[in-house]
Amino acid sequence: DAGVTQSPTHLIKTRGQQVTLRCSPKSGHDTVSWYQQALGQGPQFIFQYYEEEERQRGNFPDRFSGHQFPNYSSELNVNALLLGDSALYLCASSLGATGNNQPQHFGDGTRLSIL
Amino acid sequence: GESVGLHLPTLSVQEGDNSIINCAYSNSASDYFIWYKQESGKGPQFIIDIRSNMDKRQGQRVTVLLNKTVKHLSLQIAATQPGDSAVYFCAESHGATTDSWGKLQFGAGTQVVVTP
Numbered sequence: 653d654a655g656v657t658q659s660p661t662h663l664i665k666t667r668g669q670q671v672t673l674r675c676s677p678k679s680g681h682d683t684v685s686w687y688q689q690a691l692g693q694g695p696q697f698i699f700q701y702y703e704e705e706e707r708q709r710g711n712f713p714d715r716f717s718g719h720q721f722p723n724y725s726s727e728l729n730v731n732a733l734l735l736g737d738s739a740l741y742l743c744a745s746s747l748g749a750t751g752n753n754q755p756q757h758f759g760d761g762t763r764l765s766i767l
Numbered sequence: 768g769e770s771v772g773l774h775l776p777t778l779s780v781q782e783g784d785n786s787i788i789n790c791a792y793s794n795s796a797s798d799y800f801i802w803y804k805q806e807s808g809k810g811p812q813f814i815i816d817i818r819s820n821m822d823k824r825q826g827q828r829v830t831v832l833l834n835k836t837v838k839h840l841s842l843q844i845a846a847t848q849p850g851d852s853a854v855y856f857c858a859e860s861h862g863a864t865t866d867s868w869g870k871l872q873f874g875a876g877t878q879v880v881v882t883p
Contacts, residue, residue, distance in 0.1 A: 656810075685869060694856050694873030695811065708870045742810050746869065753799040753818055753860075756871060758810035 654679055656759035658743050664765045665733050673728040673762045675743030683707075683748030684726040685756055686718060689740040701726050702748040730764075738766045777878045780851075786844040788877050790857035793838060797859040801871070802831060802842045806853045814842070814855075844879075852881045 657676045665671050677684050683702045687695035697710035701720035720726045724745075730737055740763050744756035780786045792800075798819035803811035815826045817833050817840075824831050830843040840857050854876040860869060 683869065685871070687871075692875075694858075694875050695871075697870050697872065700869050710870065744871075748869065753816075754869070755801060755813050755816050756869065757813055758803075760808070760810040 656743055656745050656757055658741075658759040658762050660762060661760070662763045662765075664767060666767050667733055667735060669733050670729065670731045671733060671764065673730075673741050673743075673764070675726045675728070675745075675759060677724050677726070677743075677745030678757050681745035681747055681757070682724050683746045683754075684720060684724065685744045685746070686726070686728045687742040687744065687758075688712070689742055689761070691739075695742055698728070700748075707748070733766050735766050738764060740764075776875070777880065779880045779882060780847045782847060782849060782881055782883050784847055786842075786847045786851070786879060788842045788844075788855050788857075788879065790840040790842075790874055791838060792840065792857075792859050794859065794861060794872075795838065796861040797838075799860050800831070800833060800840050801858045802829075803856045803858065803873075804851075804853045805856065805876070811856060847879075847881050849881050849883070852879055854878050 659674045685700040686698040689695040698712050700708040704720045715731045717729045740761040742761045744758045746754045746756045801816040802814040805811045815831050817824045817831045828845045832841045856873050856876045858871040858873045860871050
């Protein structure tokens with residue numbers, strides 16, 4: 653049973669560039685959430701995708717956008733990268749059709765460094 | 768405001784002893800709580816969850832206690848092992864509306880160090 657997989661594992665970009673991160677959910681899951689984790693802090697919710705639409709959004713600017721595909725996989729796009737965007741980006745999957753109170757299972761993340 | 772936080776940033780435990788990790792939350796609407804374990808270089812690993820209609824839930828070597836009166840959550844690890852060394856996060860969400868479903872809010876984490 654494959655868990656949540658993310659790619660790439662590491663990425664280095666420069667200020668002003670854009671980046672796309674990818675996530676494949678755990679088998680049987682239909683909902684994907686993205687989180688940003690700064691060093692030494694807990695993950696911060698970015699947004700959640702269900703049925704190919706953004707269902708929830710955290711306090712992140714419009715530079716952060718996403719997409720979910722019919723096979724439930726997802727992408728996170730960040731435009732006009734800033735130094736402060738350096739972080740571990742985590743993807744989590746869950747069963748969304750039954751509503752809240754479903755455990756989210758995380759991948760190992762993409763480490764994004766902005767120079 | 769809404770927040771989830773931990774009382775102790777670092778917890779040192781001797782191998783074989785029981786560990787207790789505490790977490791406070793401020794949102795009285797929170798109705799779902801999760802504990803995660805995060806090892807260095809890895810993503811958070813699901814340990815156990817509990818819904819607000821329960822006070823206690825047990826898993827393998829772990830027990831989560833929920834006290835809604837004082838908005839407090841704890842994770843107990845029995846017979847702590849070296850492999851339990853990691854950062855532990857509590858997280859909460861509330862399902863009052865579909866707008867809040869699945870929006871996990873994490874605390875800062877507690878570093879657990881298991882000594883031989």
